[in-house]
Amino acid sequence: MSAVPTLVVIGAGPRGTGVIERIAANAGELYGNQRLDIHLVDPYPPGGGRIWRQDQSPLLRMNSMAEDVTMFTDDTVRLDGPVRPGPALHTWAADVREGRVTIDTEPGILEEIRELGGQDFPSRRLQSAYLRWVYEQALAALPPGITVHEHRGHALRVTGPDTGRQRVWLEGRTEPLLADLVVLTLGHLDAEPEPGQQELTAFAARHGLVHLPPDFTADSDLSALPAGEPVIVRGFGLAFIDLMVLLTEGRGGRYENGVYVPSGREPVLHVGSRRGVPYHSKIGYGWEGEPPPAPRYFGPEQAEELLRRTGPLDFRREVWPLIEKELGHVHYHRLFAAHPGRTAVDWAVFEEKYDASEPGSPELDALVSAAVPDPADRLGLTALDHPLDGVRHTSYDTFQDGLRAYITADLERRHDPGHSPDLAVFLGLLSVYGQLIRLGDLGTWWHGYFSYLASGPPGPRLRQLLALSRAGVVRFLGASVTVGTDEERGVFRAGSATVPGERIEARALVEARLPDPSLQHTRSRLLRGLYEDGAAATDTGLLSVDPADGRILDRDGRPHPRRFALGPNTTARSSGAFTRPRTGGPAFGQNDATARTVLAFLRDLSCRGCPST
Template sequence: MSTLVIVGAGPRGTGLLERIAANAAELLPAERPLHIHLVDPYPPGAGRIWRYEQSPLLRMNSMAEDVTMFTDERSTIEGPVRPGPSLAEWAARSEEFAPYREPDDPDVRAELRSLAPTDFPTRRAQSAYLDWVLRRAVADLPPHVTVSLHRDTAQELTGPADGPQLVRLTGRTLSADHVALTIGHLDSAPDPRHAPMARFAARHGRFHLAPAYSADADLSPVAPGEHLILRGFGLAFVDLTSMLTEGRGGRFEETGAGLVYHPSGREPVIHVGSRRGVPYHSKTDYRLQGPPAPLPRFFDRAAVDDVLARPGPLELRRDFWPLMAKEIGFGHYHELFHAHPERTTVSWADFLAAYERLDWYSPTLARLTAAAVPDPADRLDFERLDHPLAGLELDSPEALQRHLRAYITEDADRRADPAHSADLGAFLALLSLFGQLPRVMASGRLTARAVGEELDEWWFGFFSYLASGPPGFRLRQLLALSEAGVVRFLGAGIRVEADEATGTFRASSPTVPGHTVTATALVEGYLPKHDLGRTRDPVLRQLHRDGRIAEEVVDDAEHTHRSGLLTISPADSRILDPSLGGAPHPRRTALGPHTSLRAAAAFARPRTDSPGFRQNDAAARAILRDLAGADPGPPPGPAIRQGAGDLAAAAASGRQ
């Protein structure tokens, strides 16, 4: 019997198991039985990030109909497509999907029963869905594949490249023919750039929070009424603010004048700013009003091949972004012309014929869009979107509060109005870019500076800002918090300094020249950035110390970029082992956001050909091919048979 250990039983580990179940009939003969050990200290399926045990205030930033763990007819994978329900479909008919297990929490049950496809669910509702997905994956395994669950933490991975791999847990050691590290989002020791502020806070008895996962952040030291600087305006800001306001007993009330916040008196005063100085754009809560655009059109395999065929080093902004921008523009204008033709002056066919011939930065294209789309609000302007406060100087903090409230109101109104559904067309085209971006990342053709500054910094930040913002109701809540004086806006390009004389943090922004805010608490409102050299995961720390894994380093004559990510093979996600001369380790695989593939989310929007699903499928097939030829070992201990209904119970109790 062959043995596979999957370290990490959250969405990525679950996705790998689902692909093993889908591919096993083809690649693993019945006479080659396989036992799989799932190892995770957190609940299987949901894992740490999506576990039930977190605040009910924390929500997903995707609508229920836009969340799936299953491949579909658009998936370009080598293995079999195994369709399954989205979160919305599962919630609506969960009893029909075996092996169904009703959530224990009555609030979660009530939420799932009433969940509309366009609702933004709580993370606890997603936890219930992921619990079911894992149990379905186990149930779908063929009879010669069995599973054991270990609510434990992997501490060490050893073993020769040509022999058994030993995974030491807290309570026992597992022997395996192959090990897959699907350990998801990881903690790292704080970045050294945060150390001076942390030391300052410790010296003066102040509160400082380095980047942290919101559900795990301890905000209890922040006192009621304390002035707090929160640096960052993305999803971490939304979660942290929710826990510091509603989480402390405040409440929102819908009135004839709009949403009003009633403070509990336990909130701090939150001063928020960031590089852009505005919150992430909210998600739309409607569907396309016209037919879907046929994506991709300008950033497809052929277009990327043409760029990769060019001689010399490549840059993202110079060589790929014009095609990417044109693809986003295609999605935007396709929806505008089809759903709102009254706001255009020419036919779609005539516009497209001209659009296809022109480069994105061509002045002729600018003239074309200006003539065909009279209202500037209907045109796509990336510079305006990316730098909304650029050059703005206001004469008082109150003028900034008024300006930001107007900006946020306009954004919230626009994202809730189907009349602006071209924004959704652009969003879908933006998502489609990830069909080819992994090839660009893995090509090795980008300069080191392009990987560091353009890909890892600008692109992923820009994508998150445009496409990964909060639900629209969060912006309405932000407006109410601002009106109540609980949240105060700082502006763009904020600078935070430590004042030794007063023991306080001081923040300023060029948006309001000469104005400074003083606070006694500082929160870095960003998610932690994984760094292999600072990782707190015991297995990765041990492997790195032993020289068996390597951080991705991209360098050339001009620049060196250390990404902090675990280097793996793009083809099948094998770990590249320095002790093997940098060759792929034949018995070790890694999948997830901590790897050099820069994987997107483990679950995806239906019918978008998710890169994560493609990676899972390729890795599962490679693992099964290897295990089909492995020497059989002794049978394992007790197993959870496919289809068994007690997987969730075993997870809850921690028994193996």
Template structure:
């Protein structure tokens, strides 16, 4: 019996099993799934993490099943979204433990959907070495792999030189330093006193929760809004970043106008070229698409906010390049309120040119900024922001198909589209008012000094001194710095290679590309550590999710290699 070994048992592995089952294969085959963490959930979504940590997606926006929007070759096999499976408020942001249960159930569902001629064995162990067709596990077992798939998910990496120096400084001076890592994995037991956090995205939100409510503090609703009651065990958190502001809140409303057909202006197949420049060739069309989503919702959902007919505006908008004087003139005439116009540069760097004479002035300013952000994202009057978000999603997957992610673009996307639930920002405000969180500002800098760390920003002249520094972001993985033993063994043998960004090179069908530039006939890799696009393993319903199409293609290719003759049925 031929065998498939999948290293990594998270949602990607579960999705692949579901797509294999959808093909109704007739061959006898054995599938081995290797992961020390629970199958389906994997490391990131395992149940064994703080119940305080939550998803940053609403329950109705999460599914692991194909639906009528799916245009892959394999058949559609619909199933419940997270909201339908849990029977919770569709607009709720469930805990990661709830998502863990959903993904674990999905893995079992996919396994039970397979015909009896396909067996699945889960090995709760780690793969440590690959030699030919043999996969060695850390429990001493050895698995034969006629086909090998690396579905490793998000990976750790050796410390970058800067982080290594900071870690050595912390040891030398009896300080605390936490390098980039996954918040649920961080040992925060030694974090006390004054601590600097470098990063203001989702990793910061997780760390904020773990170091405050996770230390026994609590939030109480009072006459003046949410208040934080300290336990006395929490540190003081000084937070800053390049932008100096938190990610934008998730929206809490639905479209008020008609839903546009997206994408309209950005079609990857029409942009392709041998030497694309992201800023010059790609971003202007992306920006126009996102702006189109914004204005489509503004005109159709809020006609009182504009001063020309939508059909007329749409014709003029379609004819103009995004970065042109004509487009600016059209916006100025058609949209009287500047708050209703699209300004990508202002959104990207809201603190550019904004300075304060003291840190206290800035605390008040940034609290007002966060209050306004939560209010805007909660008010249906500003549903054009949701229109822009939907257009943003329509270009995201296309860009991944077109070229490697530009570093600025991926961060910008996360900043606009992957922010926290609004109540997390309400908690941030409460912590700020309680003096537990202090804002540093934009273009933040950190230095290691005798006996501590000092930090400041371009926003205020104030400098803080701390006994701890936390890198509030995920590790940046590259093949050259990977700590994954399987990738290290393959790299040492020249059987895997990396691109300029350090990603593992794979072909269009997901095959590993060796140092010699050859596609390996039976080894595949998929996930954020590869050049095969960083698609999320689950998706919003009715979006023809790229990951599902990728899983479908991969499943068919693997079945062909295993010898199935009924692929086309």
């Protein structure tokens, strides 16, 4: 074969960087000194991609501490390729400060790096500088025969036969890139509004109102929200936190000694959601002592058993009991090990009976009640998901005090090492996610629940939320929020189960969440084209891929030999963009498996017709 083998990677954010890093790590073993052209396609700069690009507000921060963010493998990661360690974000920042690493970036980011500590929450633009450096290191690690060509623009379509070269059509080019293999490493994408959102947009247009559908908050036109006017906000997760920041500090407000001083340009945000509470605060202390004994009840063996079953898995009946048992075990193991004075039996006795008890059974409830006297020390996963069930207030005014007390208690608990079983559960959740990504699409509830418990905002953001609430800039609506329209009055109306009978009227409505990943509704011409050409999608719209190596599956379950996909739009979605050091990093394992399959395929392709030895 005379032509140089060619790989096209579509998506230059953290996932695309991760695949290139794994190609560099595995090339020596699997590819030797052969030539390979890699074409990297993205409208945004390599490294950060869209979500982590540098040109966004310096007010927007990560929801992870610097010491909890790495792009490098370690010996806890399950992979077949070599481990290539590297610095976590805080270590990299120290290397920059002390001159061991040199980067080319703007002065404001260098100032942030000079001040960054391991337990600080960096800005997204600082993370962008780290990601760019990681990308450059990955390029530098490639053997001399492998060359990366960057293309700034959108990939519009992939065509070509299963058995031949693929054609990747790019925005602004009349001729396609020819590729032996294509790997999609796309992040969060825009979507067409669902029918309910379309109706709200049409209502807003008829009455001159503002409706902002689900979107990446940094890309939304928030200038349409006028100062002093009420705005109904549906969604209380991380997208809301970004919205809150951009509409307060972003409009000139400031905090002085825990008090918010308005600029006068803020709207009044009336926020609610299904749960009616913000995501739990990030835990504000580190782990000490022996690690949680996970996995025990939901590890590779149990995942393999689930995969052998025929038909779709019933998450609640077949998977959730294993998760519940796993998380309960790490919680109580930590309680008995670190806080034995708050337990009433020996751990060995408790563990033996725990092993024999079914999740949710009266026997298990009785065991926990007898062994753990204080209800605050018991794990109630269902109660955590419905914190306002049964809570009722007669007015929104009284509810404000109640929810401020809830947020304050959450902040205190999540920053108190005396409640370190919470951190054990967080680490247990990471272990669970490492097994779940092998099982495909399990519906939307689990991912939302994980984010609510484990991927919430930094403590300082919730303290700001409390200050904004006391200043009257943010008002809480409650749980099971409903939004309706009034054609006669020309307004949106919102109510909740927490304050029955009360309604808030507003001329603006913001959906504070990202669009759900869905092949049927995505605005990505690339993904829509794959779906139209026969790629399989789950009931929730995720692109079906082989969990072993990320190959795209057709509707008969057959893997495409030349197309791969990784990331949040696929059934192999992982728990987040980045990995906490020494926690297994399942995304790293996915990247490694895909890179090794790619290299082996291209090696064999280039050697067809080679003389045998």
